[in-house]
Amino acid sequence: MQGFHLHRADTLAYCSEITRNEKAKQQNRRSPREPPASSQLVERHCHQIDQAQAQKEATWQQGACQVSVGLGHGYQYWHHPPKPQPLKAFLQQRFVSCLPDLVHCLDPMRSLLAGPGLTRSDLARTDKTAVEKTVMTPELMSLMLPVRGGACRLWAGRHLPAASTDGWPLLVCHGGPGVPSDYLFPLVELLQRPVIFFDQLGCGRSDRPEPADQEYSIAASVRDLVSVIDALVAQAWIPIRDGRPAYHLYGQSFGGILAFETLNAASGPPPPRSLSLSNVPSSVPVLLEDVVALLADLGDDGSRFDATHVCRANPRPAALLAAYAPGHPGSHWRGVDVIAEWCVPEASLASFTTPVLRLAAEYDFVTSRSMQGWQQLANQRLVVLPGVAHHALLERPKAYGAHLEAFLQTHED
Incomplete structure (x- = not known):
């Protein structure tokens, strides 16, 4: 609810699968005889798509993985991920278990994830530094x-x-x-x-x-x-x-x-x-x-x-x-x-x-x-x-x- 939270790992898996499907479509358009991209890490496929798009998607994937790790869910890669579905159906299936989490996982990180060439360690370091600079913890x-x-x-x-x-x-x-x-x-x-x-x-x-x-x-x-x-x-x-x-x-x-x-x-x-x-x-x-x-x-x-x-x-x-x-x-x-x-x-x-x-x-x-x-x-x-x-x-x-x-x-x- 703070409480009513979608599990970050589930949310990120859902978002990541949409990204992988879009990459697979691009690959198929370039070379119809090649099989679609698998669910391996996006870094392995960056050379197969335009450099600008690769950098954008790699940054998003790296950031998403880091957010997942930072929140205690660990790296999770789905080799056979679920079929993408509308957000409402996804929320119904998961008991709407990521309500504010959908936001806290993605929105506060949006400016960080937008930058090119961001690595997992960069994201973790930047996030912790930002929190330390902006939060005034009361004397307890x-x-x-x-x-x-x-x-x-x-x-x-x-x-x-x-x-x-x-x-x-x-x-x-x-x-x-x-x-x-x-x-x-x-x-x-x-x-x-x-x-x-x-x-x-x-x-x-x-x-x-x-x-x-x-x-x-x-x-x-x-x-x-x-x-x-x-x-x-x-x-x-x-x-x-x-x-x-x-x-x-x-x-x-x-x-x-x-x-x-x-x-x-x-x-x-x-x-x-x-x-x-x-x-x-x-x-x-x-x-x-x-x-x-x-x-x-x-x-x-x-x-x-x-x-x-x-x-x-x-x-x-x-x-x-x-x-x-x-x-x-x-x-x-x-x-x-x-x-x-x-x-x-x-x-x-x-x-x-x-x-x-x-x-x-x-x-x-x-x-x-x-x-x-x-x-x-x-x-x-x-x-x-x-x-x-x-x-x-x-x-x-x-x-x-x-x-x-x-x-x-x-x-x-």
Whole structure:
């Protein structure tokens, strides 16, 4: 979703196959008796086509391979790749598992990939340098918190405001699954309170055990979050007020699903004073249906979809690029396909009494229809931010922060 992601390797395979087919057509036009080009690396065929076109295509292929490697998917070459298909059908087949990934994989790299003669190492070096120059990481105190009986550790970071405040801390759950907290770091500039982040298992600064060694699922993530909250209380990062932990819980995209499921778990944590759900669907199957419809309205143009429904900020916010820096996202448990059947349990909605702020966006691919289930919450407030999409925090930060801070303060008195 940050969460709702097409797998980069699948997306790049799809794009690469289209390029290979076009080269095969050119070869056949030059020499009809020669067999079509195979799916070998494009560098092996560069001499068979015009030099300018070869350089352009080789640059794209090299860049695409590097992006795939940098994001933890590894080099993957398809000797018998799937038949190219319209983008909408491709997304339906993959549960729309690369929504923002289609964008974060290609768009932020577009200027890099456009240059002639770019090598894999050049791309990796340029991307890392660009991220380092543009991202201002907030000052964070870090801890590695034990979960799963001490078998794994999750990174947690706390930012304290410059001026002393009585505001209770906000615990932040990032989206994905598998996209670390960096894109939510701008919250620290907008809120008058401590803000605590943590990277879920398998991504960012946290441990990355193999799926054969540790479970990756919503249920396992819920248990991890309970352990994180217990550890933060023990470390006094979450204070005790009136005999119970005083904190607020926030989840963006998949992080909201995780937060809500955790608070409804039988062995859940001490309840927070409030819950904020930002850009969170109540039904992933409905979300997927609406995404296909939105794509169709845009002529199945993935770039237009991204610019309209994922992030409307141009240029791409540095914090978002940082979350997708090489090696930073996870690869074991990621994409909407791993949560494709999730719907909020209706029985849990009527009995949920914690105050809830729902932050939505006018152009978000998480549509009002896909969030309809949240309307059954007894104690909720809905804010729809105009003119923004899935990353509303990064698109209209001041308005976003003002609504969030006002809600948090209301539920501290």
